Amino acid sequence: MGESSSILYDHSSNPFFPVCKSSTAFYYPAMWHKSVFFFLMHTFYSIIVCYQMHSKNLSKFGNFAHASLTDLCTPQIGASLFASNIGSGHFVGIAGTAAAAGIAIGGFEWNALIVVVILGWVFVPIYIKAGVVTMPEYLKKRFGGQRIRIYLSVLSLFLYVFTKISADMFSGAIFINQALGLNIYLAVIMLLLITALYTVTGGLAAVIYTDTLQTIIMIVGSFILMGFAFNEVGGYESFQERYMEAIPSITAGISPSCYEPRADSFHIFRDAITGDLPWPGLVFGLTIQATWYWCTDQVIVQRCLSAKSLSHVKAGCILCGYLKLLPMFLMVFPGMISRILYPDVVACVDPEECQKYCEASVGCSNIAYPKLVVDLMPNGLRGLMLSVMLASLMSSLTSIFNSASTLFTMDIYTKIRRSASEKELMIAGRVFIVVLIGVSIAWIPVVQSAQSGQLFDYIQSITSYLAPPVAAVFMLAIFCKRVNETGAFYGLIIGLFIGLSRMIAEFAYGTGSCVKPSNCPTIICGVHYLYFSMILFAVSSIIIMGVSLMTKPIDDKHLYRLCWSLRNRTEERVDLEQDDWVDNNESENMDIEEPEEEAGLCKKAVMCFCGLEQKKAPKLSPEEQAELQKKLTDTSEVPLWRNIVNVNAIILLCVAVFCHGFFG
Secondary structure, three states: OOHHHOOOOOOOOOOOOOOOOOOOOOOOHHHHHHHHHHHHHHHHHHHHHHHHHOOOOOOOHHHHHHOOOOOEOHHHHHHHHHHHHOOHHHHHHHHHHHHHHOHHHHHHHHOHHHHHHHHHHHHHHHHHHHOOOOHHHHHHHHHOOOHHHHHHHHHHHHHHHHHHHHHHHHHHHHHHHHHHOOOHHHHHHHHHHHHHHHHHOOOHHHHHHHHHHHHHHHHHHHHHHHHHHHHHHOOHHHHHHHHOOOOOOOOOOOOHHHOOOOOOOOOOOEOOOOOOOEHHHHHHHHHHHHHHHHHHOHHHHHHHOOEOOHHHHHHHHHHHHHHOOOHHHHHHHHHHHHHHHOHHHHOOOOHHHHHHHHOOOOOOHHHHHHHHHHHHOOHHHHHHHHHHHHHHHHHHHHHHHHHHHHHHHHHHHHHHOOOOOHHHHHHHHHHHHHHHHHHHHHHHHHHHHOHHHOHHHHHHHHHHHHOHHHHHHHHHHHHOOOOOHHHHHHHHHHHHHHHHHHHHHHHHHOOEOOOOEOOOOHHHHOOOHHHHHHHHHHHHHHHHHHHHHOOOOOOHHHOOOOOHHHOOOOOOOOOOOOOOOOOHHHHHHHOOOOOOOOOOHHHHHHHHHOOOOOOOOOOOOHHHHHHHHHHHOOOOOOHHHHHHHHHHHHHHHHHHHHHHHHHO
């Protein structure tokens, strides 16, 4: 028997209790913790996978995409909105930026308190009345034609790769790297295998229900860590004093502005010129980005469209708004405390030192939260927090995978394969997920080194370059019926060209760091990304309105229930043109019953894994289809509940104003 599997006894200290000197995992505490961690995570994920593989009503692609439609109530909607937004990228990115620059990054989260009200009271009622499922579908009904719908679908998929999938995978890998010491790419592969497994075995409904559970785990674990962190630094007042003194020991030859905490670290609103997050950009530029994200993003809107009623949508948005108060306390403050406890690591500025600590020469602020979890929390709670982080990552990635699959299959694949069956659409969507994963992994090195190593700044900068034209189109499409397809298309294209010019130049020259600034010309990269967002939004809006006014308007009969001013019209809407993505004959062909044949064991296993059933869903009669459509486009509310959610919305807005004023 080799030494690795033998048990040796040391009787020098205690003759009665043997001390294991084996090199097995159960002798070394670190390996023991890893074994327990993997066991707990395996159990947790296995339960979720089994649940999803046995979820009902996933045989039809429509159910997969629409979460059985009107099934979800306020807690599921609110928790799922929050969990879909708050991934491990937030824990890593927000805490990292807070460690580097203070509480201003919390303003990004509190801005959502206002925008979620706009989502529930303005945008979602229009989407429901329009009877749409995806955002490109809304623009197709609003403007006609195919080019805007294709543009938006492709852009959304690119944004998923650049700002969501790659960032979430990178942040999740940081946690595993810090906790278990695995290579970052090995950690990514492990995460993807677990996440993809239960993503492909269930639909959006299963994802939303698991979101609710994961949100509870995530919040409880984060509160526990916050308590430990504040206890470690001696309370809030001591935290404020010690943060301003948190300076790394190795700073030779480096400007003090690169390693000293900012004088305005405990203020959200900062100088319009010298501030790292200037207040006009935080108020206006951020609101543009937040409107794009919360009101037009497929991941978010799809949850709202799955609610039982409009009142449930509004109440879910309010619940999400209150939950968005938490990141300041659960992420921002702990990130700053991490700098206090580990200044040489989290606040490192010397490139060689940073490379040693986190394999990134531009800075190590991204490891602020993971290091706090690994080094500060007791063994059992440490495993809980790591589970929370992976549950958060899992929630975010599965939401993106399902929504990206819906966009690809319904807005792109059906254009290529007009006669595709529902089974083919589901398989194509899941294969597309694999393609997204491959591209996202290749992009991770860029994420790691961008924006001085601050993940959240990277995400927001990419959004500022690509999202404002889309936000402009949606806002004008809803509030200005004079806008037409030609104006919207040219506004999108010219806006995209301007945004890509900034984005490509920034990555070509490199974003640099405080120690080694980028060589990008000031005229291109010198404008703060939040200011750039404001400029791009204004330019896109001017182009959209200008071109629309010079071209033929759209008749009102095509815009009933698609614009705010026509939202209550009851006349039948005349579509601008026949949807040629799937013509009538082909859609009928998709429902032609084929003779059933007995499937073999292997085929049954594959169909079970992909969430496919051999049994055909019953075809609805025209009357049943009309009744279902009426139900799905119903925005009526019980007066009592309408008044309750309206009052709560006003309270939420007052809370948002108070929080900004108190920490401003």
